Amino acid sequence: MFIKLLKILFLFLFAETISIAQPVGIEWQILQSPTNNTLRKLHFVDSTSGWAVGAAGTIIHTTDGGENWVVQNSTVETFIVEVFFLNQDLGWALTWSDSPPFGTSILTTTDGGDIWVAEDFSGGNDVMNTLFFFDSLNGFIGGRYIASTSDGGETWIES
Numbered sequence: 001m002f003i004k005l006l007k008i009l010f011l012f013l014f015a016e017t018i019s020i021a022q023p024v025g026i027e028w029q030i031l032q033s034p035t036n037n038t039l040r041k042l043h044f045v046d047s048t049s050g051w052a053v054g055a056a057g058t059i060i061h062t063t064d065g066g067e068n069w070v071v072q073n074s075t076v077e078t079f080i081v082e083v084f085f086l087n088q089d090l091g092w093a094l095t096w097s098d099s100p101p102f103g104t105s106i107l108t109t110t111d112g113g114d115i116w117v118a119e120d121f122s123g124g125n126d127v128m129n130t131l132f133f134f135d136s137l138n139g140f141i142g143g144r145y146i147a148s149t150s151d152g153g154e155t156w157i158e159s
Contacts, residue, residue: 031066043083043091051113053080053093061113072113076105086133088112092153094141096127104128104143106153122156123147 033039037055044050048065052058057076060069074080078095085091093107095118104121121128126144133139137152140159147156 034069034071040081041083043085045085045088049088051083053083055079074116076118082130084131090136092131
C-alpha cells in the first residue's frame with residue numbers, strides 16, 4: 001500500500017513536466033483577472049469552481065469556469081506557490097517566508113476560501129512546494145523530502 005501511494009505521489013509531483021499537444025485550430029482565450037499580480041498555480045475541482053494563486057499572497061476564485069474571478073483574503077503577503085482543493089470547500093495552499101525565519105506556511109480553508117488560516121509547517125526551515133490530499137485527513141507534502149499526514153495537516157511525519 002505504501003509503495004502504491006509513493007508511486008501515485010511521484011506521478012503527481014512530476015505531472016507538470018508532461019505536456020500534451022494541442023489539436024490544430026484550437027486557440028487559448030485570454031480571461032480577465034482581478035489582479036495584476038503574477039499567478040503561479042491553478043486548481044479546479046470541477047468545470048466551474050477553481051482557484052489561482054501567486055505573488056503578494058494572491059488567491060482568486062471562480063465559480064463560472066473562469067469567466068469571472070473574485071479576490072480572496074489569503075491573510076499572507078508572500079508568494080503562494082501551490083494550491084489544492086479536495087472539493088468546493090476544503091482547500092490548502094503553500095507559501096514561503098521571504099524573511100527570517102525562513103520556511104513554509106500552510107494555508108487552509110474549510111469554506112471555499114472565504115476564510116484562510118495560515119500556520120507554519122512543522123519542518124522548520126524546510127521549503128515545501130507541493131501538496132496533495134486523498135481525503136480530508138490523509139495527504140502528502142513534498143519539497144526536499146516527502147511528509148504525510150493522517151489528521152488533515154495538524155501533524156506531519158517525514159516519509
